[in-house]
């Protein structure tokens with residue numbers, strides 16, 4: 001009899017990652033699922049098109065390949081179901097569209113991923129949705145921001161670029177008591193290091209572009225929903241024609257198989273580099289939730305199972321010198337590429353500009369640089385960062 005370890009509850013996340021999503025015995029014993037390229041799906045007869053049940057009906061509504069990927073995320077997230085979107089940004093904007101209506105009030109954390117802010121300001125506001133930003137450190141005071149028309153509280157923890165940690169359980173409880181839903185961008189931790197639905201979140205959103213892909217070559221987003229929200233999210237997905245490409249879905253499932261070991265290495269290297277940077281001349285602060293010096297460290301330690309490879313540093317600089325030092329640092333790096341995105345095997349550095357924020361402003365002690373620590377040897381990365389720091393000090 002075929003073993004069904006792809007659907008049995010697994011003892012640990014790495015076991016789940018190795019077996020989730022596909023039953024080899026459902027496809028001739030092949031360990032990996034087939035990549036099904038599909039628009040048309042044939043029906044056995046006319047009656048089945050109107051009243052019969054057929055699992056697959058059209059390419060936009062899912063294939064065995066997309067099902068394998070969504071089943072894997074659904075297991076990892078302890079969700080009722082997961083949908084795949086063509087980018088991480090779409091996995092935020094589309095669920096917002098699915099649950100918000102004109103006249104609704106949306107609360108968004110001020111440290112939100114910036115393109116999501118742009119969507120809220122440009123598209124949602126034009127649709128008559130009231131958008132309000134709140135301080136990531138607001139805590140229980142969030143209660144005072146709710147209005148009778150507050151429909152959704154959006155969280156992101158750690159926050160983009162500055163890594164503030166939010167008390168997701170407390171925020172979810174307050175939002176639910178006020179009749180609002182909670183969404184969370186969980187890209188940084190992935191469901192391996194934080195499971196939003198276990199902390200009361202209704203919609204767990206993630207850019208699979210980052211760690212699930214792991215190789216800087218795929219764009220994809222996931223939204224995993226609880227029982228309360230899954231059906232509405234699925235209806236909206238179907239109505240909008242949103243779907244994920246078969247090859248990309250396959251690659252994301254492939255990436256998941258090794259995500260646990262990759263993340264463990266990203267975590268180890270990033271923590272080693274972050275604590276080393278704390279002692280380097282020219283570094284004013286290191287913003288990494290795993291460092292005891294970081295203000296959100298205790299909360300991170302209480303709620304998260306680990307840290308990924310992305311954090312920021314604030315260089316020491318006098319006002320007026322910020323840009324000069326920031327650019328000197330970046331231009332001196334040889335191993336670190338200057339480029340957006342993260343979660344891949346290669347290290348990256350980008351200048352951070354927080355001018356779009358309305359509540360929690362940019363650091364005043366120096367320019368901000370975000371580092372993505374890849375899978376290279378830590379000693380080589382430190383030597384490269386030393387060159388950057390020397391150039392910044394000389395600038």
Ligand SMILES: Cc1ncc(COP(=O)(O)O)c(C=O)c1O
Pocket residue numbers: 087088089090113160185187188206207208209219220221341342
């Ligand atoms: C926190 C966060 N969420 C979402 C996204 C969006 O992902 P994508 O690039 O796939 O649109 C990013 C991308 O950098 C991100 O940093």
